[in-house]
Amino acid sequence: MSAIDYMIDNDGAGDFAADATRPGDLDQLRPLPRISIHAFCESEAVQRLMERCGQDRRMAKVSLRITGGSVAAAANMFASVSTPNLIILETATEPRALLSELAPLAEVCDPSTKVIIIGRHNDIALYRELIRNGISEYMVSPVGMADILTAISAIFVDPEAEPLGRSLAFIGAKGGCGSSVIAHNCAWGISHLFSTETILADLDLPYGTANIDFDQDPPQGIAEAVFAPERLDEVFLDRLLTKCSEHLSLLAAPSMLDRAYDFESAAFHPILEVLQRSAPVSVLDVPHAWSDWTRSVLAEADEVVITAVPDLASLRNTKNLLDAMKKLRPNDRTPHLVLNQVGMPKRPEIAPNEFCESLEIEAAAIIPFDAVLFGNASNSGRMIAEIDRKAPAAETFSQLAHLLTGRTAIKKARRGGLGKVLARLGRR
Template sequence: MSTINYTIERPAEDQMDEAVRPTELEAVRPLPRISVHAFCESEAMLRTMERCGQDRRMSKASLRISSASIAAAANMFASAPTPNLLILETSTEPHGIMEELAPLAEVCDPSTKVVIVGRYNDIPLYRDLIRNGISEYMVGPVGMAEVLNAMAAIFVDPDAEPLGRTVAFIGAKGGCGSSTIAHNCAFDISNLFQTEVILADLDLPYGTANIDFDQDPPQGISEAIYAPDRLDEVFLDRLLTKCSDHLSLLAAPSMLDRAYDLERGSFQPIIEVLQRSAPVSVLDVPHAWSEWTRTLLSEVDELIITATPDLANLRNAKNMLDALKKLRPNDKPPHLVLNQVGMPKRPEISPNDFCEPLGIEPVAIIPFDAQLFGTAANSGRMIAEMDRKSPTAETFSQLAHIVTGRATIKKPKKAGLGKMLGLLGRK
C-alpha cells in the first residue's frame, strides 16, 4: 500500500490529464481545516485525488492518499484514529458493499464522514448507504470538481454568510502602475455597484494607498499582522479608514522603522476576516516573489497582472503566468492589464506582439497620460473623480465589471482607449 501526504497547497508538477472548466469550481467554497484520507483502487481515482490536493480550495485541509482497498483502510484504522473524512473507492457489486464496509464500520469514529465512489448506478444501494450513515455515494469515474463539491456539501454550512470575493493586483515589474490601477478599480467597484469594498495595501514599507486617497490613518494592516490572536471583524473595523460611502482602506504603515520579514501565512488570517467583512476585498500586492506572496496569489479569487510594454515586463509577465498556472492549475489565467501605453519617445512593444507569447488578451489597455494621473495622485483623488467621462475612466469602469464577474471579457478596442492609442498606428 502506497500513501501520499498533502498539506497546504502545493504546485502541480505535471499537466492536468483532464480539462476542468473553472466555472465548475467557482461556486465551491474553500474547505475548513479538516483531515481527509482517500483510498483509491484505480489510477484514475488516484490522479483525481492528487489534483484535489493541488487545488487552492483545499489549502487548509490535510489530505492523505493511499492506493489501497476498503479492507486496507479497516486494518489501518484498527490501531489509529480515523480522519474527519474518508473517501473510499470500491469496485464491489451493490449486494456486497455493505458487507465490505462492515469491518471499517467497527473501527470508524462516530464523527467521521464517509464518501463512497462505486461503479454501479443503483438507487436502492444509494438509499441503503445513506440510511446507514454514509454521507455520499458517487458513481465513478468522478472528476475533481465532483469530489470537491461533495466535500464542500458535507463540511461547508449552506446557511453561512457568503464569502466575499478577493481580487489581487500585482505588477510584472516595479513602477508599472499596479497600485494605481488597484486603487482606481476598488473605488469604481464601490461606486458603480454601491457595494462595500475593502482595499488592503499589502506593501507595508512603501504602500501608497493612504496617499492616493489623501488619508493619514493612525493604524492599519500592520496592527492586524502582528496581533493575529486579536483579529476579528470588530478589531478589523477599528483599523479601517473610510475613504467614501462604500470604500474602506486597510492602510500600510509606509515606514521603515522595522524589517518586514513576513512568514508564508502572515496574511491568511487577515484575508479570512476580510472575506467575512465585505463582498469585495481588493488586495494591492507589492511586486515581490516570496513565500507569502506565492501563498496569497495561489488562494485569491481573481488575479490581475499589470505590465508596461517593454521587454523586462514581458519576460516577468511570462514567468508569472507560468508559475501561477502551476500554483492555480484549476483556475482561469490571471487578467492582464497593459499600462502606460504610448509614452512619447519611449520604444515599446506593440500590444499584439506583447500578448502573443503570453497566450492571453489584455482586459484593458491604458494609455500613458502623465497630466491626468499625475494630477489625480497629487490631489489624492481617483480618475473617475477627476474626469468621469474620460476614456481612461471608462476603461477602469469596464475593468471593475470584469474583475467582479459582472461583464464578459472583450478584446479592447482602439476607440475606447483614448487619443494616444489612436496615434500609435501613425507613428
Template sequence: MGNMSMEQTLTTAAEPSPTEDRQQIDKVRPIPRISIQAFCETEAVAAPIQKAGSDRRMAKAHLKVQMGGIKAATEHFQSAPTPNLVILESRLAPLDLLTELEVLADFCDPGSKVVIIGHYNDVALYRDLIHRGISEYLVAPISLGDVMTVIGELFVAEGAEPLGRTIAFVGAKGGVGSSTVAHNVAWSISKLFSTDVVLADLDLAFGTANINFDQDPAQGIAEALQSADRIDDVYLDRLLSQCAEHLSLLAAPSMLDRTYDFEGDAFNALIDIAQRGAPAVLLDVPHVWNEWTRTVLSRADQVVITAAPDLANLRNAKNLVDTLVKIRPNDTPPSLILNQLAMPKRPEISASEFTEPLGLEPLGEIGFDPGVFGNAANSGRMIAETDAKHPSVAVFQHVAHVLTGRGEAKKAKKPSLLGRLRLKS
C-alpha cells in the first residue's frame, strides 16, 4: 500500500448542495490514465463513485465498481493484480476493520494507493490507517465531489501548473453570430484582465477569425492537427498569430482544397497543450454535429450557446442543452446568449418564452445592428474598437466577467430598443 506523508485532519461535514458539489468538482484537474477499482458495501457509497467514472475529467481513467467490501477485494486480488487505486468501503468497527485490512495487505502491490470509506468518525482510527500506509480515510456519507477531490489529490502532480479553462462557443443554428460573440468575448477577456487568451477557430473550412482580426497567418490549426503526435508548447507557439497584447489566434485555413474529416479525439491533444500555456482557451466550434464536435463540447469546462429568437433556434438549443446536460452530468448547464434581437419585420419569440423550455436564464442579450457589426467585421476589428459605447460591448464584458469567474461587470445604462440587453449571471 502506498504512503501518505502529509498529515491531514479528519472531518465530517453536512452533505453539500449540488452547487457546492459542482464547485468542488470544478477545481479537480483531469485525471491521468490510471486504473481504479472500488469495493463497496452500500449503494449510497457506490453511487457517487460510479458517477465519477462518467465525469469528463475521468475520461482517461478506468474505473470499476463492485459490491462486497474488503472481503470481496481480498478474494479478487488473490488472483488479479491490484490497480493504481483501490477504494474500499467498510461498515466494520475500527478493530475489525484493521484486522481485515491486514489480510488484504498480503495481496496488495506496494505501489497501489488505498482509500478507505468508513462509517466511524474516529481520529485514532484515521491516524492508525495513515500510519499503515492508507492514502486517505473518508467518513460516509460521501459526495461525488469528495470522490473526485481525493482522486485528484492523489494522482495530479503536486505543484503542477494549473490548466487554463476551456470555453466552447457554438451556435444553435448557422448564422446566429456565435463566432462573432466568441471573438469579441476573447478580446474582452484579454483587455479587461490582461490575461493571456488563446482563441482557436475550429471551423477549418469556413472559419472567420482570421478575417475578424485582420490576420493572414501562413500556418494555424490545420498544421497543429497534422502534427498532433509531436505537438508541444514550442511548436504551438509558432503556429499562433498575435492579435492583441494578450490575445493569440490559432487560425483556420478557410480553404476548400481538401475535406476536413476528423476522428472523435482529433482535437484533444491540441486543446490540452493550449491549456498549459494560457489561462483561457476559447474554442469557436462550427455548427455541425459529429463525433469530434461532440467530444470537444463534452470536454470543455464551459459551453456557451448562441441563439436567435426563432422556432428553429429554440428547437436546436433545446436539443443541445438536453444532450450536453446528459453527457456532462456533473457540470453546470450551458450558458445561453440571445443574439440578433428586434430584427425589423421578423416575428420572434420573446426572451422569456424562449428560455422557459430550456430552463436557462440568458447570460446576455444582444440587439440586431447589422451596421455596427458589419462595419467591425469588414474592418477586421472588434466592436469595442469601432464603437466603444455600443450596448453589445457591455454584454461582451459581462460575459467575460462571468465566464472567467471574475464577478459581474458594471451594468450599462438603460439601452435603446435597438440595442436592448439584459445582463444576468
C-alpha cells in the first residue's frame, strides 16, 4: 500500500468521535471524481452507512461496491482480481494484531490503491503506525456519513482546486405558479445585494422567459451548450452568456419551437459542472416537467426551491415533489417552499398556515398577489426591486437571497391550525 500525504487535527491525532450526520456537514464537500471503491463491512451498521454514502449526490460518479466480510475476505478477493482506487475496511481486531492481519492484503494491493480502516480502538500509537505503513486514514467507530465522505474527499479531491460555486434550482409545483419570476428576481438580488458574480441558466428551452424578463435578445445561449457538450468549457460558456447587469449573466433559452427538446438524463451535467467552475452562484430555472433530465438536475443542485400557489393541485404536487426530493437527496436539506400569489381576489385558497401544516414544512417566503407590480415588471423587462424597492415583495426577494446564499436565516412564516387538506386528498 502506498503512503499519501495526510493532514491531521491540531492535536496530532484527529478527533475520531462521530456525531449524527446533518445536511450542513456535507455542504462544503466537492463532488468526488470517477473512482472505484470497495467496502468490506463486518457490521450491519457500517454496511447501512456505506449504502447511504452510495446514495449521496456527491458520490454520483463513484463506482461503489459493498461486501460483508473482513480484512481476510478482502485479501482473498484481491488475490485474483485487481484492486480498486480505494478499499474501506471495517475491523474489530486488537491493535497489536491489526498490522499482521493487513499483511496479506498489502501483498495483493496495487501500489496506487488507497485504504481507509474503520476500527474499534481509539489508540493514537496505532493510528500513527498505520499511517507510517501506508494506510490513508484510520477512523474509530461509530462514524457518520460526513466522516466517510470527508475522508474520501481528502484523498481524491485536490485541496488546491478552486472552490465550486453553489447551484440553486427553482421549480414550480405546477405551471403558472411563478417559479421563473422567483428565480429571476432571486438571481438579480444575489448579484445586486452581494456584488457576487451570478449566472442565471434558463433550462426551459422551448418556453423560457428569462430573456423577456431581462429585456434581452441574445443570439445564442443554452441550446448551443447542451447540443454541443464536446465544445463546452469556461471559454465557450463565456461566449454564450449575455450580460444583464454588472454581476449578473444570463444563459438564455432559445424559446423557439423549431425542434424537439428531448434530452437524456445526463444531458445537462456538463453545463452544471462548467457553471459551478465559472461563478460563485448559479441559478437554475427548471421547467415544470418530470423527466430523467429534470430529476438529474434537481438531484445535483446544492439547494432546491419549490414555488407553489395556495390551491389543492399545488398542495398535492408539492407533497409529491418533497417526497421525490427526499429519495433523490436523502442527505441534503429539505427544499425551500415559496408560496406565491397569495390572496388573489375571488379565488378560493388554502390558508398558508394550513398549507404548510399539511406538508409539515415551514414556508421560506409568502408572496402576496400583486398583479400591477408584477405585471409592470414583466412588461418593462425589469425586476421587482427596480420597479419599487420598497414593495413587500422586493423585501421578500432580498430575504430569499440572504437565505439561499447562507448569509443569514430569514424569519419563518407562522403556522397554526390543524391543516387536514392532505387527508382530503387521500379520500378523493
